[in-house]
Amino acid sequence: MAGILRNYADYLPVTKNTPGLTLHEGSTPLLFAPRLSERLDLELHFKYEGLNPTGSFKDRGMVMAVAKAVEEGSHTIMCASTGNTSASAAAYAARANINCFVLIPDGHIALGKLAQAMIYGAKIMAIKGNFDEALSIVKEITSKESITLVNSLNPYRLEGQKTAAFEVCDDLMGAPDILAIPVGNAGNISAYWKGFNEYYQSGVIDKLPQMFGFQASGAAPIVRGSIVQNPETVATAIRIGNPASWEKAEEALESSRGLIDEVTDEEILEAYHLLASMEGIFAEPASAASFAGIIKLKQQGRIEAGKKVVCVLTGNGLKDPDSAIQKAAVQPWKVNNDYDEVLNAIRQLAGD
């Protein structure tokens, strides 16, 4: 089996006319984290979405949205993006042989994501403005021109993305107690909630998880209850001040008896570092917001010991090498091409 359109066809709007588009998205690992579980006194699992074909969860929604666009006769797609959506849209457009336009906030997307959109052949425009402003232009253009919008306002995006919730339940043979997830435009939290509900209604799982969403402190409109005009965070993927799926996310939080909270850039980077150094999992900073939130709430005594928690890690750390190099704050030692010097360096480094 390959790809979410085949694996979960029964739950998706797949018809006999839907092209069998795939880059083998989905089927990402749910990694149990033994050391961090012990440290936090929880049963912690990480849904590592960074192992999708373009390195983020967006591929699940994009394969569905692009397949439907092609089925409906569209030749051009467009999105606004903080980076991952544009990388994914560009890849699936290349695969489906259609055109792709992307609008990004100039200077605020991680290098790897820009590289991806470029090499997959998207037509890229960078605006002097933020994601929210880019999205508003894209919404208007796609409503007037024959160009398909592939941001998560396109309902097929959430359909595809809900398959991650199915995989979590399939792997755990049930639902977790808590699903922790970073929140930007709020599409993914809404998609997971939809997925859990569909599995619940089909009788595959017998309880629903609580949904815990986390925003970066400098970009936390849902936490604050009002639009943030100039969102700012090191986690550029979730640098969003006016989420498109705000209401859907509120619904998920309320009906799951969940919560939304904020984490500072320091807390995000600390969680990011712990994941890599203690569990060997390299996720991008925005992804680590889910885990940062769990650390914070556990320390505040707001999560009971022993709970089964799944943190969604939305994107691959390799997308943003600059953040890793800055956070690790260690440079390779420069040593001469000489046996004794290398051995000497090993002795000194081992003592660190």
Ligand code: F0G
């Ligand atoms: N994590 C990563 C790595 C993301 O790229 C995004 C969103 C999110 C979390 C938040 O997901 O928007 O569904 O709440 N990235 C979008 C983009 C905005 O353009 O790539 P959300």
